[in-house]
C-alpha cells in the first residue's frame with residue numbers, strides 16, 4: 001500500500017528546488033574606450049580623466065574636488081570618519097561617458113536580480129554619487145538609504161585604477177561574500193570596469209584601501225512605475241526550478257496519493273507562494289507559534305495579540321481555543337500540555353493526533369522569528385515567551401485533482417500516525433540553504 005505521506009526523497013527534491021541565490025551579482029565589463037572617460041568639476045573649470053591612461057595628478061584633483069562623505073542615519077546625513085572615510089561628489093559635479101543602456105547591465109539586472117520578471121522598461125538606473133577612496137579610506141557596514149518606495153537596489157561601478165584593498169563585502173543574514181574589485185580591474189593592458197549590483201536590503205562595506213585610489217560611481221536602481229513594483233525580495237528564489245519539480249511531483253501518483261498539506265518555513269520571499277498559486281494550489285500564510293519549551297506547535301491564520309491577559313493553559317491550548325489555531329505537532333516535552341487536551345474529541349483520542357498534518361519541505365528560519373512575552377499562569381503569574389515564525393501551508397489535492405480543496409481529518413488519518421516523518425525539525429531555525 002502506498003502511504004499518503006511524501007517520501008523523504010520527495011520532500012528533499014522540493015527543498016532542493018528552492019535555491020537561494022546570492023543577493024548580488026558582480027563582474028567586469030569591457031567598454032568602448034571613450035566610456036572610460038569621466039568629466040568632473042565644481043565650478044567653471046572642469047577636468048577630464050581618462051581611466052585607460054590615468055594621470056596621477058588628475059586623480060589627485062578628483063580626490064581634492066570631493067567633499068567628505070557623510071552617511072545616512074535616521075534620515076539625517078552624518079559625518080563620522082570612524083564609519084565612513086572617503087571623498088564623494090554629488091552627481092551634479094561629474095559626468096561619466098559610461099552609458100548604462102549600451103553596457104549590457106540592464107539585462108544583467110533584469111535577468112539576475114529581477115529573474116526576468118517585468119518588462120525591461122520598468123527598470124531605471126539613476127546616477128547617484130562618485131566615491132574616491134585614497135589610502136586609509138573605507139566605508140563600514142551599512143545598507144543604502146532607499147530614495148523611494150520604487151528603489152530596489154544599487155549598482156556600484158569600479159573604475160580601473162591601480163590600488164590595493166577596498167574590497168566590497170556583502171552580507172545577507174549569516175552569509176557573506178567578497179568582491180575583490182581591486183583585483184578585478186587590475187589589468188592596465190586590458191582595461192575593464194568592475195560592477196556590483198545588489199538588493200537594497202543587503203548590508204555591504206568597503207574594506208580599507210591600503211594603496212592607490214579606488215574610484216567608484218553608484219547608481220540607484222528603481223522599478224517603475226511604482227504601482228507595479230514586484231517586491232524585490234520575492235525574486236530571490238529560482239522560481240522556475242521549483243515550478244518544474246512541483247509539476248513533476250504533482251503528476252506523480254505516489255506523491256501524496258490522497259492529498260495532504262505541504263509546509264514551507266518562510267524566507268524573505270514570496271516566490272514559493274507564487275509558484276504554488278500558478279499550479280492551482282491554494283497556498284496560505286500562517287504564523288507558527290512555539291512556546292520554546294517543547295509544548296505543542298500550532299499554526300494560526302492571524303497574528304495574535306496576547307495583551308495583558310493571563311494565559312491559564314498551555315500556549316497551544318490557549319491559541320487553539322481563543323484563536324482557532326491548529327495543532328500541527330504535539331508536545332515533545334514531558335511536562336507537556338497533554339492535560340489540556342484530555343477531553344478534546346480530536347486531540348484527546350491519541351497523543352499523536354493533530355489538527356492538521358503538515359509535511360515540512362523547509363524548516364522555519366530564525367530570520368522570520370519574532371519573540372513575544374506574555375503573562376503565564378503558574379503558582380504565581382510569570383512572564384513566558386512565545387516565538388512566531390512565518391510559514392506557508394499548501395493544500396495538495398489527491399492525485400488527479402491536485403487543485404481540489406482537501407479536508408483534513410485527524411481521525412481519518414490516525415492509522416498513519418506511526419509514520420516517522422513529521423515536522424519535528426520545523427522550529428529548529430534551519431537557515432541552511
Ligand SMILES: O=C(O)CCC(=O)C(=O)O
Pocket residue numbers: 129131139144156168204206216218
Ligand atoms: O564604493 C563602493 O564600493 C560602495 C559605495 C557605497 O556603498 C555607497 O556609496 O553607499
Ligand SMILES: [Fe+2]
Pocket residue numbers: 142143144204
Ligand atoms: Fe552603500
